[in-house]
Amino acid sequence: MAKKLGRGLSNLIPGAENKTASVEVNQNPDYQEIDINKLSPNPEQPRKKFVQQELEELAATLHNVGLIEPIVVRKMDDRFQIISGERRWRACKIAGFKKIPCVIKNVNDIQALEMGIIENIQREELSPIEEARAYDHLIEKTGIKPGDLSARVGKDRSTITNLLRLLKLPPEIIELIENGKISAGQARPLLGIGDRNKLHSLVKKIITEGWTARKVEEEVARIHEPALGKQNSQNKKDVNIAKIEDRLRVKLTTRVSISHKKNGSGKISIGYANLDDLERILEMIGK
Numbered sequence: 001m002a003k004k005l006g007r008g009l010s011n012l013i014p015g016a017e018n019k020t021a022s023v024e025v026n027q028n029p030d031y032q033e034i035d036i037n038k039l040s041p042n043p044e045q046p047r048k049k050f051v052q053q054e055l056e057e058l059a060a061t062l063h064n065v066g067l068i069e070p071i072v073v074r075k076m077d078d079r080f081q082i083i084s085g086e087r088r089w090r091a092c093k094i095a096g097f098k099k100i101p102c103v104i105k106n107v108n109d110i111q112a113l114e115m116g117i118i119e120n121i122q123r124e125e126l127s128p129i130e131e132a133r134a135y136d137h138l139i140e141k142t143g144i145k146p147g148d149l150s151a152r153v154g155k156d157r158s159t160i161t162n163l164l165r166l167l168k169l170p171p172e173i174i175e176l177i178e179n180g181k182i183s184a185g186q187a188r189p190l191l192g193i194g195d196r197n198k199l200h201s202l203v204k205k206i207i208t209e210g211w212t213a214r215k216v217e218e219e220v221a222r223i224h225e226p227a228l229g230k231q232n233s234q235n236k237k238d239v240n241i242a243k244i245e246d247r248l249r250v251k252l253t254t255r256v257s258i259s260h261k262k263n264g265s266g267k268i269s270i271g272y273a274n275l276d277d278l279e280r281i282l283e284m285i286g287k
Contacts, residue, residue, distance in 0.1 A: 031101065034099060036099060036100055039080050039102075046126055046131065049178070067101060071086075071103075072115065075104060083105060114153075117138065127177070128163060129178045135160055157283075165188065165280055168276060176207075185213035192272070192274065248268070257271075
């Protein structure tokens with residue numbers, strides 16, 4: 001039988017000891033109400049940025065309705081380290097909570113990292129760069145391959161691979177993604193641009209002119225394969241072939257050209273910017 005827990009228990013909110021609780025947690029030894037000052041964030045937790053205004057808005061909600069879902073922690077000497085729920089913990093501190101409901105897990109560093117990644121992904125709280133860094137860190141720590149990692153976290157392998165590729169962009173471009181100035185889809189084709197001047201010129205146009213990811217792909221393809229682009233513009237292509245090219249271009253995020261003969265045979269040309277880009281494409285094709 002579940003018992004109700006929440007802001008009304010153990011001075012969860014100062015001066016609100018008798019208010020009705022709002023959290024239901026199964027009775028088990030893993031559950032405890034813990035002094036909020038005995039909790040510490042995990043330095044390796046995936047989410048790094050917390051917007052103060054959003055925390056204050058959440059704190060106001062928590063003050064009115066209580067903490068709906070306990071945070072997950074693990075014992076670390078005489079303290080507890082947060083596995084998932086750091087945002088809620090920060091908001092609870094703002095709201096003035098003395099104790100908060102926690103579920104204690106007996107896990108190691110790697111398991112804690114995995115749980116933190118999965119919890120944040122499920123809540124869609126990570127930016128593309130935060131998610132990419134989390135995967136990169138997990139791969140570095142465990143040696144796990146992207147294919148196996150995809151099964152562990154419930155994400156498509158190509159999605160994980162594409163996110164990891166973003167970390168190869170220059171720091172200033174990564175910062176733009178983190179700040180929401182450009183999206184991961186807009187940034188991904190830029191991996192094929194080695195010239196910093198061209199790269200920054202493209203990024204400026206993406207931001208000021210509001211280019212779509214497709215537009216960025218086409219511009220990068222034009223830069224790398226001007227001759228092919230000119231040839232395609234001169235030779236009108238069958239509309240069905242053009243649609244197939246578009247589908248492949250979107251799937252592979254690179255330039256694709258199909259030469260189709262009247263007898264039904266033909267060839268597919270796939271462009272790549274460098275060896276890293278080639279490796280990415282091969283991983284996607286070989287999935």
